[in-house]
Amino acid sequence: MVFYFKARPDAGDYTIFMGLDKFENEDLIKYGFPEDIWFHVDKMSSAHVYLRLNKGQTMDDISEGVLEDCAQLVKANSIQGNKSNNIDVVYTPWHNLKKTPSMDVGQVGFHNSKLVRTVKVEKRINEIVNRLNKTKVERKPDFKAEREAVSAQEKAERKVQLRDKKRREEMERLEKEKQAEIRSYKNLMVQEKMTSNKQVASGSKTLEELEDDFM
Numbered sequence: 001m002v003f004y005f006k007a008r009p010d011a012g013d014y015t016i017f018m019g020l021d022k023f024e025n026e027d028l029i030k031y032g033f034p035e036d037i038w039f040h041v042d043k044m045s046s047a048h049v050y051l052r053l054n055k056g057q058t059m060d061d062i063s064e065g066v067l068e069d070c071a072q073l074v075k076a077n078s079i080q081g082n083k084s085n086n087i088d089v090v091y092t093p094w095h096n097l098k099k100t101p102s103m104d105v106g107q108v109g110f111h112n113s114k115l116v117r118t119v120k121v122e123k124r125i126n127e128i129v130n131r132l133n134k135t136k137v138e139r140k141p142d143f144k145a146e147r148e149a150v151s152a153q154e155k156a157e158r159k160v161q162l163r164d165k166k167r168r169e170e171m172e173r174l175e176k177e178k179q180a181e182i183r184s185y186k187n188l189m190v191q192e193k194m195t196s197n198k199q200v201a202s203g204s205k206t207l208e209e210l211e212d213d214f215m
Contacts, residue, residue: 002028005073006135007051011065016073016132018047022106029108031143032094033150037062038108039074042088042118046078048106050094059093059117067091071121072128085123092116 001020006013019025025048032038032050037059039049051070053061071089075081096116098109110116 002139004137005132007066007069011063015052018049025106027143031147036094038094039070039091041078041081042090044078044080046074046081049074071119073132075121076129087121088118089121090116090118
């Protein structure tokens with residue numbers, strides 16, 4: 001079971017989601033999307049909360065409002081964190097999550113600690129948590145099928161992009177050849193004209209020669 005939430009409307013159409021338990025978290029870790037950002041209460045047990053960005057966006061594109069929504073939601077879904085003030089919430093891109101065979105179910109590490117950011121949460125804000133809970137929807141998604149469908153779509157898009165690139169390159173090549181032929185033709189015409197002028201000049205008689213002919 002996965003719970004889906006909608007971020008504040010004025011921030012855009014962003015979906016926030018989290019697994020029911022550590023077993024769903026395993027699937028979310030395994031079949032995440034490149035646009036997913038993972039949130040967790042630092043040094044405490046908590047839900048794994050994800051924010052799905054739009055394609056092409058990064059952590060730098062997360063607004064303060066959406067960041068606050070995610071931080072409040074992950075705090076509210078931590079037994080210890082929900083009772084504490086001034087906690088830290090860490091977040092990082094999904095692709096930075098590191099999973100090794102020796103780790104427990106639901107446990108993760110990071111490939112690169114420099115890609116992990118921290119946001120301070122002073123206290124629980126019920127207004128935000130209640131607003132998010134009103135948008136809550138439960139689903140039983142097929143993580144593998146969803147990921148494969150997205151991968152297939154991305155592959156098809158890359159194929160189209162590659163085809164368009166080859167087409168542009170071919171058109172550019174043909175245009176270069178055309179321009180080269182035009183330049184070659186112009187040079188040929190100039191050379192022929194110069195040769196013709198020389199012939200005319202060499203074939204012309206001087207004034208003295210013309211007078212001799214007349215006499």
